[in-house]
Each structure stands twice: as structure tokens, then as C-alpha cells.
Amino acid sequence: METIIFRHADGRQAGILEHVLNKAGKKFRYVDAYHDDMSDFNALEAELLIVMGGGMGVYQSDTYPFLSHEVKILEKRMAQDLPTLGICLGSQLMAQALGGRNYKGTHGYERGWHKINVNEAGMKTPLRHIDVKETMVMQWHTDTFDLPKDATLLASSDLYENQAFSYGKNALAIQCHPEVNPNKISQWMAEVYSQIITKAVDQKKILADTQKYCSTSMNQAEKMMFEFLGNTNLITAEKKHA
Numbered sequence: 001m002e003t004i005i006f007r008h009a010d011g012r013q014a015g016i017l018e019h020v021l022n023k024a025g026k027k028f029r030y031v032d033a034y035h036d037d038m039s040d041f042n043a044l045e046a047e048l049l050i051v052m053g054g055g056m057g058v059y060q061s062d063t064y065p066f067l068s069h070e071v072k073i074l075e076k077r078m079a080q081d082l083p084t085l086g087i088c089l090g091s092q093l094m095a096q097a098l099g100g101r102n103y104k105g106t107h108g109y110e111r112g113w114h115k116i117n118v119n120e121a122g123m124k125t126p127l128r129h130i131d132v133k134e135t136m137v138m139q140w141h142t143d144t145f146d147l148p149k150d151a152t153l154l155a156s157s158d159l160y161e162n163q164a165f166s167y168g169k170n171a172l173a174i175q176c177h178p179e180v181n182p183n184k185i186s187q188w189m190a191e192v193y194s195q196i197i198t199k200a201v202d203q204k205k206i207l208a209d210t211q212k213y214c215s216t217s218m219n220q221a222e223k224m225m226f227e228f229l230g231n232t233n234l235i236t237a238e239k240k241h242a
Contacts, residue, residue, distance in 0.1 A: 001047035003028035006070060008054025008089060011187075015179035016218050017050060017085075020225040024235050038069035043076035048083040048234055051090030053177065057143050058092045058102040071097045081168040083232040088141055091164070091173035098148030098167060105144040107159040111201050113209040114139045116163050116176055122154030126227035127164055130178050131155075135220040136213040138177040140188060170232045178221035185210050 003026055005014050010032075014021075021028050026048075031041070034054075043049075051070065061067040074097035077084050086094040092102050115132035122128060130137050144160050147153055148167070155164040155174075163175045177184075189203055229235045 001045075002026070003048040003050060004046035005030050005050045005052060006033045006090070007031070007052045008034050008056065012052060013184070014050065014052060015181045015184050016221045017087075017179045017225055020222055020229070023222075024226070024229060026229075026234065033066045033070055034064070038066050038073070041069065041073055043073040044080060044082065046082075048085065048229075048232070049073075049077060051084075051086045051093055052179075053088030053090065053140065056089070057104070058089070058096045058145075067093065078167055078171050081170050083234060084171040085228065086171075086173040087179060088175060088177060091175050092143060092145050094167070094171065094173040095145035095148050095151075095162075095165070098151060100148035100151070101146045102143055103145075105142055105160055109142050109201070110139040110157065110159045111141070112139060112206045113137070113213050114157055114159075114176070116155045116157050118155045118164075119153065121152050121166075122164065125154055125166060126172070126224040126231065127154045127174075129220045129224040129227070130176075130217070135216045136209070137217060138180045138185065138214075139175075140177055141175060144175070172228060178217065178224060180214065181218060182210060182214055185214070 003021055005028060007030055056064045056067065058067055070093050074084065074094055078097060096102055113136045116130065116137055118127050118131035145162055147162050147165060151165040151167045153162065153165050157163050165173050189207065
């Protein structure tokens, strides 16, 4: 079995997550949800399913019908408590699959390097590695979601309460972007410029903050991901400290 990574735009890579999977000796492949046929995808096929971010909203399934397929896949997968990780849009899709509502956040853009406060429940999970006491994290979203029933809130930010949650033993949803590396951030900056939404993003500050925070963020994300793989029994004890 292998890890399958859903992505939602051309050329998007999983950043530090890809690095960790390689380091742990885990096979993985990308599925381009926006392009590939998702209607008959086997939700139980992957050893681990990672659902990455994207520029669309979960509530835009009329425009992006593949989102509905992803929600159904996540419903089936989480019902079986199979290892599942959602990043940004991925976390929103997981919330939707569990009955949580998605919508435009009332506090506007949350983009750039920010702190997240991991709560008491979260400190017992791999999320503790990206708590504000350990690192700043990259945010890149305007949408948010209501916490699904039976999900456990793990972290919040100053702007948005629902930053991360767990469901069952093996599902983890994260609104922020612990996977980023400098290449991903540079790509996002180029996209922001081309989309003429620079008023929403202080590019100079983000690039300066990237110099300050990205290295630590990557180190902490690696710890988080290795612990997640260990907790879901996807790697052995020996691999946890690779």
C-alpha cells in the first residue's frame, strides 16, 4: 500500500510532508483531484490519504464538482478510522465530510506567518510541535469551518478558533500550512502577484518573516509528521527517529 496525496492545482507539491515520507521510506503518489476522475476512487485504497490545500471553497462544488467526490471519499475513509491528514482546504473538506459547515471567515484574510495556540487536548497530539512556543506557522486562507460533532478541537489562532481537529484515532485536520518550504512560499507570492490580490498580502513582510521562521517551522513540521506516522502505525519505532 502507498500514501496518496490529493492536490488541487498544477505543480503543487507537499513540501516537508513529501520529505518526511521519503525519509520514512514510504511510497506515495499524487492524484490531481481537479483533473483526474474521482468518481470511482477507492476511498480505502491508500495506506495514508493526504488532502492538500487549494484556492477554491468547499461550498463551490457546483463549480468544482470534484470537491463533492472528495467529501464522499473522506466520509467513507474516516468512518473506517483510516489514517487521513488534511491541510487547509483538506481540513475544510474533512470538516464537511463530518457534517461541519464551511463558509467565508468573518475576520478576513489570515495569510503570512502567525502563531497558533495548541490547547490541552492538542498538546497530547503531534500538533504540540507547531504550538506558538515552538514555532510560527504559515497561514493562507479566508474560509473557515464549524467544528464537526465528535471532533476534538486541538488548536486556535487569534483570528480563527478552529485551526486543527482530530477525529477518531487516525484523522488529523490542520487549517494552517506546516508543510511549507521556501519554494512553496515563492510560488504563492508569484500567484498572488498574478491574481492582483496584493492588497490582501504584505509580500515584503511575508518574505522577510520566511527568512526568520521557515527553517524552524520545517524542523517542527518534520517532528509533527513523524509522530503522526508513528501514532497511526505507519512507521516502526525505529523509523520515528530517522
